[in-house]
Amino acid sequence: MAHTIPLKTPLDDTGLPHPDTLTGPPATAPAADASRYHHPHFVDARPTDSGTAYRFTAFSGYEAQPEMPAGAYDDPAMTWELRDQYTAARVLWSHSRLRRQAAPLLHKAAPLWSAWTAARDELVxxxxQFWSTGDGLWRAQLLRLTDAERAAQEAAGAFDVVARELAQAVADQVDVAGWDDALPLTTVAGELGYDASDWTVHHVDDYTHPLPQYRIVRDGVDHYGRATPLTVSATQLIEEQRERLREVAALAGDHDQVHRTLV
Incomplete structure (x- = not known):
């Protein structure tokens, strides 16, 4: 006895289902796999309320800057997520590099900053002490003041040498991470036990671009130095003090003696 099986689609003249009536599931392209392009430190990516969080094993800062493999750019498997992954990798790498580069400089800068603040306080x-110095002792006090000025200028200059290197390390990090994702230098200092919140570390351009010079008279000879940020602060303090002394000398009719010392 013959059996019949109902067909869900009619047959054409060949006895095969007509192609226009096939109702199987739509064909899908195989899922793109970009895993071969992942950074070696990549662990995983997880969605968050603000986007995607990328996890990596720790960077040392000695690795080459993370860059997407060249082949990924022409590969249809490459996605925006891969680009974001490498952006995140570069930010974390730049933080590690800053920590590595800045640590020895911060250790060097800490005592130099202390030396500067001590010299500045001594100058002040x-x-x-002029308020309690007798008229006959002003010349000796002026000599002590010029010694304090010299010490303050030298301490400021010594700190600025290291500050320039720190500023360059910060600039190198910002070039990679951008300002929004930059790791603050004060944070790195805090991790090492230093409070650098009041340290004078300017943008690297303030150390590399030509600036006015400052002048110190030492042993009767003019000495000139480059006016880097902290030396500018020292010079301003010195000039404010000297201007006050010149005003007092003028009022006291002793202008010539003070002028010869403070010129």
Whole structure:
């Protein structure tokens, strides 16, 4: 006895289902696989309320800067997620590099900053002693003041040498991570036990671009130095003090003696 099986699609003249009536599931392209392009430190990516969080094994800062493999750019398997992954990798790598580069400089800068603040405080205290210095002792006090000025200028210059290197390390990081994702230098200093919140570390351009010079008279000879940021602060303090002394000398009719010392 013959059996019949109902067909869900009619047959054409060949006895095969007509192609226009096939109702199987739509064909799908195989899922793109970009895993071969992942950075070696990549662990995983997870969605968050603000986007995607990328995890990596720790960077040392000695690795080459993370860059997408050249082949990924022409591969249809490449996605925007891969680009974002490498952006995140570069940010984390730049943080590690900054920590590596800045650590020895911060260790060097800490005592130099302390030396500067001590020299600055001594300069302020020496100037304040004029309020209790007798008229016959002003010349000796002026000599003590010029010694304090010299010490402050030298301490400021010594710190600025290291500050320039720190500023360059910060600039190199910003070039990679951008300002929004930059790791603050004060954070790196804090990790090493230093409070650098009041340290004078300017943008690297303030150390590399030509600036006015400052002048110090030492042993009767003019000495000139480059006006880097902290030396500018020291010079401004010195000039404010000297201007006050010149005003007092003028009022006291002793202008010539003070002028010869403070010129």
């Amino acid at each position: 205290a020496t100037f304040a």
